[in-house]
Amino acid sequence: xxxxxxxxxxxxxxxxxxxxxxxxxxxxxxxxxxxxxxxxxxxxxxxxxxxxxxxxxxxxxxxxxxxxxxxxxxxxxxxxxxxxxxxxxxxxxxxxxxxxxxxxxxxxxxxxxxxxxxxxxxxxxxxxxxxxxxxxxxxxxxxxxxxxxxxxxxxxxxxxxxxxxxxxxxxxxxxxxxxxxxxxxxxxxxxxxxxxxxxxxxxxxxxxxxxxxxxxxxxxxxxxxxxxxxxxxxxxxxxxxxxxxxxxxxxxxxxxxxxxxxxxxxxxxxxxxxxxxxxxxxxxxxxxxxxxxxxxxxxxxxxxxxxxxxxxxxxxxxxxxxxxxxxxxxxxxxxxxxxxxxxxxxxxxxxxxxxxxxxxxxxxxxxxxxxxxxxxxxxxxxxxxxxxxxxxxxxxxxxxxxxxxxxxxxxxxxxxxxxxxxxxxxxxxxxxxx
Ligand code: GUN
Ligand code: ZN
Numbered sequence: 001x002x003x004x005x006x007x008x009x010x011x012x013x014x015x016x017x018x019x020x021x022x023x024x025x026x027x028x029x030x031x032x033x034x035x036x037x038x039x040x041x042x043x044x045x046x047x048x049x050x051x052x053x054x055x056x057x058x059x060x061x062x063x064x065x066x067x068x069x070x071x072x073x074x075x076x077x078x079x080x081x082x083x084x085x086x087x088x089x090x091x092x093x094x095x096x097x098x099x100x101x102x103x104x105x106x107x108x109x110x111x112x113x114x115x116x117x118x119x120x121x122x123x124x125x126x127x128x129x130x131x132x133x134x135x136x137x138x139x140x141x142x143x144x145x146x147x148x149x150x151x152x153x154x155x156x157x158x159x160x161x162x163x164x165x166x167x168x169x170x171x172x173x174x175x176x177x178x179x180x181x182x183x184x185x186x187x188x189x190x191x192x193x194x195x196x197x198x199x200x201x202x203x204x205x206x207x208x209x210x211x212x213x214x215x216x217x218x219x220x221x222x223x224x225x226x227x228x229x230x231x232x233x234x235x236x237x238x239x240x241x242x243x244x245x246x247x248x249x250x251x252x253x254x255x256x257x258x259x260x261x262x263x264x265x266x267x268x269x270x271x272x273x274x275x276x277x278x279x280x281x282x283x284x285x286x287x288x289x290x291x292x293x294x295x296x297x298x299x300x301x302x303x304x305x306x307x308x309x310x311x312x313x314x315x316x317x318x319x320x321x322x323x324x325x326x327x328x329x330x331x332x333x334x335x336x337x338x339x340x341x342x343x344x345x346x347x348x349x350x351x352x353x354x355x356x357x358x359x360x361x362x363x364x365x366x367x368x369x370x371x372x373x374x375x376x377x378x379x380x381x382x383x384x385x386x387x388x389x390x391x392x393x394x395x396x397x398x399x400x401x402x403x404x405x406x407x408x409x410x411x412x413x414x415x416x417x418x419x420x421x422x423x424x425x426x427x428x429x430x431x432x433x434x
């Protein structure tokens with residue numbers, strides 16, 4: 001089998017860093033290497049040791065750049081690639097004025113296919129090798145998403161949005177149609193290559209109770225699938241939800257009552273939570289997902305990462321394209337850092353880079369496959385250049401430690417700092433694709 005050896009400064013997290021001094025939580029090889037074969041990482045370690053055991057491998061020298069596991073984005077919407085940067089609205093108006101009209105276009109399979117390809121190339125260009133995505137209500141959008149991902153051999157999770165009210169007619173399904181379509185798509189895509197399915201009721205406002213029951217049934221019938229939805233993003237959204245579901249104890253209860261809450265549930269935003277909701281998250285093992293650029297852009301509020309972590313809740317982090325304003329997980333950390341600063345919480349770069357790699361993989365239960373460079377894991381690798389722009393190069397002149405370099409990358413970096421992205425062992429950054 002053909003082998004490729006990447007040489008560079010290798011950084012790989014083995015567990016979540018507990019603080020700035022916790023250098024035991026990761027391996028760092030100043031002159032390091034990893035060997036990829038058949039889409040998998042075969043060996044990782046110091047260059048001298050690894051290269052001695054990899055005779056005949058094609059060597060690609062990425063020094064002095066950093067090699068890390070590819071980034072994982074835990075929440076985004078691929079049919080919103082042309083909604084990013086839509087002016088002036090908060091959540092509900094933004095959905096009605098910009099997003100729903102745009103998602104109507106994804107009934108056209110050709111359009112969905114073109115946009116899915118462009119979207120995945122953007123992810124790769126920004127160093128993201130896996131993501132959990134909402135498609136549109138249309139079945140064809142899911143086929144586009146997973147078939148374009150398969151062409152790139154990306155590990156992607158996603159699902160058809162289920163929505164049957166409070167949206168334009170052309171964007172609404174019915175409880176039965178959403179169940180049937182989702183079921184068919186699970187049969188077609190879940191476990192095929194690197195694809196996994198997520199049962200995807202959009203959020204409480206756009207589903208009738210009957211539809212959420214159907215979503216709960218799908219989750220029960222397919223325990224290997226994920227569940228993704230939105231929770232407590234915006235105060236008007238919460239008020240409207242409680243009007244629509246007067247018997248619910250709180251917003252989360254709407255999902256909990258129909259069996260949508262488990263360790264495989266990914267709950268976008270989860271900002272304005274009641275104490276009972278936090279208890280239910282902790283008990284169920286569900287994962288709130290922090291979407292910093294989106295939360296600032298829509299003026300939604302400040303995610304309490306520290307408070308949730310203190311309760312043992314494992315949160316993910318994500319771009320939330322297209323309310324999010326950047327595909328870059330580096331820029332997502334930048335804005336996330338600032339949101340936590342406003343609450344007196346400091347996100348150390350070790351924990352930040354763990355979060356966008358192994359941390360998000362842990363939320364998915366996939367930490368043995370992605371988010372890691374350990375031998376045996378899938379060969380998704382990002383190559384980071386902390387001197388990618390003149391301003392970064394200038395700043396790097398004063399940098400002495402790995403932690404400082406990582407912090408420069410997360411505050412100043414974007415796709416320009418991604419020198420290359422390997423997906424399942426292949427160099428895939430669009431400019432470099434042959
Ligand atoms: N809540 C329901 N749908 C959406 C969406 O598309 N984006 C965001 N940010 N919140 C939502
Ligand atoms: Zn979202």
